[in-house]
Amino acid sequence: MPVPGPGYSITVRVEAPPSASAAGDLTSAVGRVGGVITAFDVVESHSDRVVVDITCNAMSANHARDITDAIEALPGVAVRKVSDRTFLMHLGGKIEVTAKVALRNRDDLSRAYTPGVARICQAIAENPDDARRLTIKRNTVAVVTDGSAVLGLGNLGPAAALPVMEGKAALFKKFAGVDAWPVCLDTQDTEEIIRAVELIAPVYGGINLEDIAAPRCFEIEARLREKLDIPVFHDDQHGTAICVVAALRNALRVVGKDMADCKIVVCGVGAAGSAIIRLLLQRGPADVVAVDIDGIVNRDRRNMDANLAWVAQNTNRDNQTGRLHDALVGADVFIGVSAPNLFGAAQVATMAKGAVVFALANPDPEIDPVEAHQHAAVVATGRSDYPNQINNVLAFPGVFRGLLDAQAKTITDAMLLAAADAIADTVDGDRLNPSFIVPSVFDAAVAPAVADAVRKAAQA
Numbered sequence: 001m002p003v004p005g006p007g008y009s010i011t012v013r014v015e016a017p018p019s020a021s022a023a024g025d026l027t028s029a030v031g032r033v034g035g036v037i038t039a040f041d042v043v044e045s046h047s048d049r050v051v052v053d054i055t056c057n058a059m060s061a062n063h064a065r066d067i068t069d070a071i072e073a074l075p076g077v078a079v080r081k082v083s084d085r086t087f088l089m090h091l092g093g094k095i096e097v098t099a100k101v102a103l104r105n106r107d108d109l110s111r112a113y114t115p116g117v118a119r120i121c122q123a124i125a126e127n128p129d130d131a132r133r134l135t136i137k138r139n140t141v142a143v144v145t146d147g148s149a150v151l152g153l154g155n156l157g158p159a160a161a162l163p164v165m166e167g168k169a170a171l172f173k174k175f176a177g178v179d180a181w182p183v184c185l186d187t188q189d190t191e192e193i194i195r196a197v198e199l200i201a202p203v204y205g206g207i208n209l210e211d212i213a214a215p216r217c218f219e220i221e222a223r224l225r226e227k228l229d230i231p232v233f234h235d236d237q238h239g240t241a242i243c244v245v246a247a248l249r250n251a252l253r254v255v256g257k258d259m260a261d262c263k264i265v266v267c268g269v270g271a272a273g274s275a276i277i278r279l280l281l282q283r284g285p286a287d288v289v290a291v292d293i294d295g296i297v298n299r300d301r302r303n304m305d306a307n308l309a310w311v312a313q314n315t316n317r318d319n320q321t322g323r324l325h326d327a328l329v330g331a332d333v334f335i336g337v338s339a340p341n342l343f344g345a346a347q348v349a350t351m352a353k354g355a356v357v358f359a360l361a362n363p364d365p366e367i368d369p370v371e372a373h374q375h376a377a378v379v380a381t382g383r384s385d386y387p388n389q390i391n392n393v394l395a396f397p398g399v400f401r402g403l404l405d406a407q408a409k410t411i412t413d414a415m416l417l418a419a420a421d422a423i424a425d426t427v428d429g430d431r432l433n434p435s436f437i438v439p440s441v442f443d444a445a446v447a448p449a450v451a452d453a454v455r456k457a458a459q460a
């Protein structure tokens, strides 16, 4: 199922004979083993040899090695160097701090720093609200992680989580002009995390929690929301929920169904699934049936934690029991945030007519989207190489832009739903179709629309 992509892009520097067929031989060798060439540059030309850089996309690190081997096997060809373009992009990190004020002379220094800055400090000491007017707090968000659930890779710890947090900070800046900074904490103790965030909070206008494992993430977020006077938002929960609710609104427009008539199966009741269920319930579906690794969540299940007990109490109208395949029978919508390859076309065939399937487990979805399409009317995944990518980038930059602009102290479900509607509304009737239920992440209209909706909801 994987296809060559820029995530596994390499540049191979090779020395080849200067024959007329050299370029053709090299590109054919790459093509034969399934590599996709994106650039071919002659770096040096001599009477006895040429040196070229072949840049190509691969499917995996192993596939990249196969491509290099195929090039090396050509007669008279020598591979000088292989560069992994993704590693090159990360050399020295992806973000930096730049000064917004000029520091050209003594005059500038005296105002930006001492002695002038002292008067700013005194003003804030007298009126703490001035921090939002006179410091970076106005536009700055902490991206906080303990590294316990990094992407789909598991508990990699704080240092290994940093490239993700840097990327997140870069996205905040690019899409919404928000200055975000990674805070990777060297602890996975709930109390220590809460205390650490509490201690750094004065600098920030908002806290974005990231890649913190369930169920710890629920308590950390709830306790920080109680303690802090700035919004606390766990993106893996609420960013996902916003995007799913937005996508579902448009998918139901495509199939001509009302939320109030829909039975929705949500598979995965971790960070993402729990938040999706809670936000979906605000939209009044006919029923939500939650499924996790132990089967359908029902009120007779034993030993449930607080999160699962809440889900059991608030979903599954008929207290159905069984496995995922049982839940799917007659369902209008499947939303998966769980694990790869859980069902196939045969189970989609048992769903209601005009079925909607969101298979969001990353990198491999709950069902192969091509198989899902055999019976479903609308299919979405978390992947960029299929239509309808459900990607949190649609939500979090605009959400924080709106929160910062409103100088919000909290975040509410009304704001999350306003963000979801703003995303859904950027796909107008002319563009809406089964393969286009969410806007592109590069649609410049999305973040401002989300920001505006969140700001209005925060000021309501």
Ligand SMILES: NC(=O)c1ccc[n+]([C@@H]2O[C@H](COP(=O)([O-])OP(=O)(O)OC[C@H]3O[C@@H](n4cnc5c(N)ncnc54)[C@H](O)[C@@H]3O)[C@@H](O)[C@H]2O)c1
Pocket (backbone or CB within 6 Å): 149, 151, 152, 213, 214, 236, 240, 243, 267, 268, 269, 270, 271, 272, 273, 291, 292, 293, 294, 324, 336, 337, 338, 339, 342, 360, 361, 362, 363, 381, 382, 383, 390, 391, 392
């Ligand atoms: N925008 C997106 O596309 C997006 C957003 C968030 C999460 N995700 C994906 O969703 C998945 C879950 O993320 P999370 O942070 O909620 O993880 P999590 O670990 O907090 O929760 C995982 C849940 O899946 C359930 N589960 C695991 N194996 C299962 C199985 N075989 N059958 C049924 N349920 C099973 C677990 O019981 C648990 O409830 C990941 O693959 C993640 O990449 C995608």
